[in-house]
Amino acid sequence: MADSDTTDFETRESSKSGVAKKILSFLLTFVFMFVLWIVLSGKFDPLLISLGILSSFLVAWFFHDLIFPDLEFRYISIFFRFFAYAAWLIKEIIKANFHLMYLVFHPRMKELIDPQIIVFETSLKQELAITTMANSITLTPGTVTVTADSDGGFRVHAIDRASAEGLPGKMFEKVAKLFGEDI
Amino acid sequence: MTGFFLGAGLYLCFLMMFSLYRAIFGPKVLDRLIGVNAIGSKTVVLLLIIGLIYGRVDMFIDIALAYAFLNFIAVLAASRYFHKRKGLYEESTFE
Amino acid sequence: MNILVIFFLLFGLFFFTGGAVGIIRMPDFYSRLHPAGKLDTLGIMSMVLGLALYNLNHFSAGTLLLSIKMILIIFFVFLSSPTATHSIVDAGIRAGLRHWSKEQRRVE
Numbered sequence: 001m002a003d004s005d006t007t008d009f010e011t012r013e014s015s016k017s018g019v020a021k022k023i024l025s026f027l028l029t030f031v032f033m034f035v036l037w038i039v040l041s042g043k044f045d046p047l048l049i050s051l052g053i054l055s056s057f058l059v060a061w062f063f064h065d066l067i068f069p070d071l072e073f074r075y076i077s078i079f080f081r082f083f084a085y086a087a088w089l090i091k092e093i094i095k096a097n098f099h100l101m102y103l104v105f106h107p108r109m110k111e112l113i114d115p116q117i118i119v120f121e122t123s124l125k126q127e128l129a130i131t132t133m134a135n136s137i138t139l140t141p142g143t144v145t146v147t148a149d150s151d152g153g154f155r156v157h158a159i160d161r162a163s164a165e166g167l168p169g170k171m172f173e174k175v176a177k178l179f180g181e182d183i
Numbered sequence: 184m185t186g187f188f189l190g191a192g193l194y195l196c197f198l199m200m201f202s203l204y205r206a207i208f209g210p211k212v213l214d215r216l217i218g219v220n221a222i223g224s225k226t227v228v229l230l231l232i233i234g235l236i237y238g239r240v241d242m243f244i245d246i247a248l249a250y251a252f253l254n255f256i257a258v259l260a261a262s263r264y265f266h267k268r269k270g271l272y273e274e275s276t277f278e
Numbered sequence: 279m280n281i282l283v284i285f286f287l288l289f290g291l292f293f294f295t296g297g298a299v300g301i302i303r304m305p306d307f308y309s310r311l312h313p314a315g316k317l318d319t320l321g322i323m324s325m326v327l328g329l330a331l332y333n334l335n336h337f338s339a340g341t342l343l344l345s346i347k348m349i350l351i352i353f354f355v356f357l358s359s360p361t362a363t364h365s366i367v368d369a370g371i372r373a374g375l376r377h378w379s380k381e382q383r384r385v386e
Contacts, residue, residue: 039350040248042241042343097293097320104300104313115309138360141316144308145360146367157308157367184280184332191287201298205310213307213370217314220362221301224318225294227351228325240333241340244347251351255358262362262369 025068030060032067078179085178092171093139096163100141103159114160117146122172124152129179136171185236192232195225216261223254279335286328293321307370315363322359323352 033056041048106112124130127150134148137156142163146155158164199222206218227247234243300313330348333341 039343039346040245042340093316093320097296097317100300100312100317101293101296104296104303104317109303110305113305113309115306134364135357135360138363139316139319139356141312144311144315144367145364146371157311159309159312187284187287191291194291195294198294198298201302205301211307213366213373214310216366217301217307217310220366221297221314221318224322224355224359227355228290228322228329231326231329231348235329235332240344244344248347248351248354251354251358255354255362258362259365262365265369266372 022064026060026064028068029064029066030056033059074180081178085174088174089136089139093141096141099163100159112160115157116161116164117155117157118164119153119155122152122154122176124172124176124179124181126179126181129175129181132178133172133175136175140171188232188236192229192236195229195232199225212265213262216258216265219261220254220258223250223257227251227254279331283328283332286324286331290321290323290325290328293317293324297321308367311363311367315359319355319359322355326352326355 034052037052037056041052103109103112122133124133130148130150130152134145134154137143137145137154140163142159144157146157148154156164202218202221202225204218206215206222209215209218227250230243230247230250231240234240234247237243294317297313297317300317301310304310304313326348330345333345333348335341
């Protein structure tokens with residue numbers, strides 16, 4: 001893992017736009033870390049602020065390609081579209097959680113549930129999109145992601161037949177639209 | 184309002200008993216892990232409620248944040264560790 | 279304001295109850311993960327949101343900072359809870375545990 005990272009790093013460093021990307025990701029990491037420092041410390045002494053600047057500079061210097069590995073301009077629009085997606089996801093979570101509550105408190109629960117593992121393929125390519133899809137599947141009640149591989153294949157444990165049939169369905173369309181992939 | 188917080192905290196403690204049952208008598212190791220995880224997620228809320236009752240949220244919020252991080256790391260580390268347990272496998276095939 | 283706080287807290291306690299009962303009642307390891315991983319996530323999110331709202335009653339810079347920290351907890355739980363659930367279910371799959379199903383029960 002370390003080897004592939006360093007070679008990737010060197011190839012990106014050689015190009016000219018790679019340097020700009022590096023500086024941008026450095027600045028983003030620095031701002032992110034410093035805001036986190038302010039929120040967590042809550043004090044505004046000159047000594048503490050300068051210590052915060054020093055430590056977030058060091059973190060940003062060493063780990064600038066850890067949080068934002070490859071920046072592209074379309075990530076800005078993805079960032080704003082993500083809020084709309086999160087609102088939809090929370091609505092979906094609450095709606096489906098009541099279904100799970102109904103299952104849990106039902107006296108004859110073992111006749112209602114029908115656990116099964118289903119396999120399906122999606123056409124997602126980016127790692128971030130696959131991660132978002134897997135976490136969304138886990139958060140939506142009735143389904144838990146078992147494995148998700150880099151080709152976009154998913155294995156999902158579903159608790160009853162109704163939630164198993166609802167996959168991939170609407171959530172996949174939403175994720176694909178969020179990350180600009182073709183369905 | 185303090186009375187309501189006290190009731191909510193006591194009710195959370197009562198709910199922890201259910202998870203504690205799963206953590207102690209769970210038939211498999213991973214069941215215990217689920218119980219521990221559920222107790223941890225309730226403890227974060229309980230710490231915040233204790234802080235609000237005593238009027239020291241500024242102190243308890245840091246403990247709650249650290250507890251949330253630590254709970255996540257503990258579950259990750261424990262489940263990674265049990266990847267390689269052979270005993271789990273035999274236990275499962277006998278059933 | 280207080281009514282909204284009480285509503286959020288009761289909403290969260292309701293889901294926590296469902297999670298605790300579900301952990302006891304579900305038949306096998308995989309289906310226990312469903313209440314543990316998700317009802318608890320929604321419960322913690324709604325309860326911490328209610329406490330953050332209550333904290334904003336006496337509005338000042340200090341309480342605003344505390345509420346931001348509570349929102350940070352919500353954000354972190356929203357990211358980490360699915361990951362922890364996925365990690366546990368992955369350990370179960372690699373250990374070779376079979377999942378409880380109706381057909382298996384009928385054969386026995």
